[in-house]
Amino acid sequence: KKEFILKSNSLQVVELSNIVDEAEPGNYKFKVIVNKNNQKTNNEITKDIIINNKLKSNNAENLNNNEDNNAKNLITANNVLMNRGIIYESSTEKAKALIPLFLIIISIIINIVLIWRR
Incomplete structure (x- = not known):
């Protein structure tokens, strides 16, 4: 849970980290709930994400490749989840x-x- 104050006509980029180690490969939904001033109704942002097959690595070379793939997947996930639309107007x-x-x-x-x- 992250809380911050956003002034009118301003923009703030908030990085959310959500790491799931034991997830099965497949399609999932990523949901972010935005609550403004403790209102009853929350604004929800939902995005589809895809988790690819994990590569099991036994040596250092495969481990480095896996880390590179994780970095690429993280960048792709950030691009998918970055919603530049209006949340509240x-x-x-x-x-x-x-x-x-x-x-x-x-x-x-x-x-x-x-x-x-x-």
Whole structure:
């Protein structure tokens, strides 16, 4: 569990470490739950991850290759789990995004009324 304070209009990258040593190869789901200000409803981020077959190594060369594969898998997992989307957007920011759409709709309605009255 990680807790941090995020100011409005700011970005913070949080690294989560989740190491599972005895997992069987296959498809799994990785879930992150975000709770803002102790709200009842949590925001959930769920990603599909794939765990490949483990390589059993008996000598140092295989061990080094395995470590390289683990590093590559870690980088791949980080790329998959890095969600650059919006987790939470305040109602003020949503309203700011809707203002241009609202103005366009009003303009179209006024133009239709003016053309119809001619």
